[in-house]
Amino acid sequence: MKQTPLHDVHVALGARMVEFGGWHMPLQYGSILEEGKIVRTACGLFDLSHMGRFQVQGRDAVALVDRVCTNHCAKIPTGSIRYSLLCNEEGRPLDDLLIYRDAVGVYLVVNASNSERDLAWIRGHIGGLAAEVRDETSDTAMLALQGPRSQEILAKITRAVDLAAIRYYAFGFGTVAGLKQTRISRTGYTGEDGFELYLPKAEGARVWQELLAAGTPAGLKPIGLGARDVLRLEAGMALYGHELSAEGNPREAGIEFALALTPAKGDFIGRAGLERLGAARGARLVGITTEGPRVPRQGQELFQGGAKVGVVASGGVSPTLGTNIGSAFVKLGLDKEGVELELDVRGKRQSARVRELPFYSRTRKK
Template identity: 45%
Template sequence: MPEASPAGRQLTRTPLSGLHERLGARMIEFAGWWMPVQYSGIVEEHRAVRERAGIFDLSHMGELVVEGPGAAAALDALVTCNLATLEVGQARYGVMCLPGGGIIDDLVVYREAPERFMLVVNAACHAKDLAWIEQHLAGTSVTVRDQTQELALIAVQGPQAQALLSPLVEGADLDALGFYRFTGATVAGIPATVSRTGYTGEDGFELFVEAGKAVALWEAIMQEAGPAGAVPVGLGARDTLRLEARYPLYGQDIDETTTPLEAGLGWVVDFPKGNFVGRHALLQQKERGVLRRLVGFVLEDRGVPRHGYALVEPQGGAPIGQVTSGTLSPVLQQGIGLGYVPVDRAAPGTALAVAIRDRLHRARIVKGSFVPVRTRGRSQKSAP
């Protein structure tokens, strides 16, 4: 049964919502879903993932299956990454753009068969992504099918993720499963797709399973979690984890007003592959140069940057940008954030300030992730 939000809107429950409530999680509305924001506490959950492992309910993410004769070419024309070089059993991060280059959504494409793909999209973009894809596939032999309600998605992330899951997995060798690769297996006797992907900056796995089997799978994982020191993790720590790894969040760091080139995602734009929606505009922007860039910064004074705070010149306080994401890093015990600034103020080491209430807090721009990214192989969401 849908959950009513404080504003009276009906929220969608994941197959695990009742279990989260029984565990005492604090539940909130997120993108129309009833989701756990924290269990024991954001900092404790964050540190568990960095040091041991955490278990996440990601069933609010959208799953769209695109298939049929010509599916590879049709989908390749909608995303910036190159699907022609994507192998069956391999996943790839990319974005879909508007004709003007703005980002409709960032997503992960899984090649399940030569002409069948699964797209994992952001919950807040699910409806518009589906409509956009249907519009561009109209009149072709390619179909798009929404599997969001049929599937649950459970993630196990952290340096102990493989050790935790290995006793439960049959039919797959987790050690041989490369980063951004996936395979079919049984986990605790339950058929699942096991993918070595994640959003935390740690090694880990995402498990796609039939919605009706989600509770049994979660409980089996939690039985192994105790000895491993793993804990359930909510959306709060998921956000601080992804920010420490400098992964962008749709709706804050990227949206339809930002382009992948401005956001430091030029590495997911494959111009040589040929035409795709937004290519012409992005090629023009590349040739003339971007006017702003998404940068990462650390505070040199005590303070916590938050979304919407002004980024200003350190002397005089003239505005130069705005914080898109910010937090107190549980690992660094230091304020960190992302924000757009003019390209001539975007070099690593550049000094700036964050306006927090009535004070300017000194900050400097840094390169790359705020903490080491420990995924297996090169990060699929790394920043320059």
């Protein structure tokens, strides 16, 4: 199993360590529910060094990204970020990723478990383009601050950049803990305001400690991948292998904003497939809440009377709502807020109710 530059720090903090995407990662430092609440009310610090980080360079860097990605890289303003899929020829997702449009090229952040396959896939499609893809994952560390107090905490160790001027889904470069030209993006996977930082590998642990020291008075705590998963579920964000997979129909998964099926985008790998899958939609990704004690789990089926009408993609206990929540693909027509269904938990039926995603939105909270 691979280890991030922060591995020993997690172990020293007493984290429960698990295998995730080929990496030995912290699932939790304490209670997952408590960790979720900390992110919603104060701020959490995450080690995301396992995620794949690729620099795409060369005259045709943008053209290469536009050839393999579903979003329209050429249209992204410099300094902005877009969510995208990487699809096979059939339009089935190989991964989901973030595209950072630089002055010098394009930076991609992909899922740890798909990183090697993504790299081979993208390199395999360079064809005649003047572009190269450099895998920076093992040379760098990646940390995230997530929560309403993120900006205030990051500002304490940051110079030469105005964090307030970095909008959601945009990035800039500044001096973080003395490290000049550090990539700082206003992104995250929790539904909260927050930042992701890209650092030299050797500096990861030092910046982690400096952030903790600066943020502890404001309630900053290290947070594991367990809380991250349920926070992203509350925020209605897809997780590869759950809401998105090479077997599923991405046009049912509520990620249309990642698809640039416009004339301007032109052809790309999977375009025709995505158009066919759009016409073949039979279900839609929605939220579900359950009444009973059991948490919905991936693969469990949803019924209306005797008819199977849906399947669960993800489930968890919501720290914000205090109830069991899940995401599920539910047959069109029944994908409406409030529709009552039954969740089959190993032969036992438990009532479930359809909800619109997301369960939580920071811009919508009262």
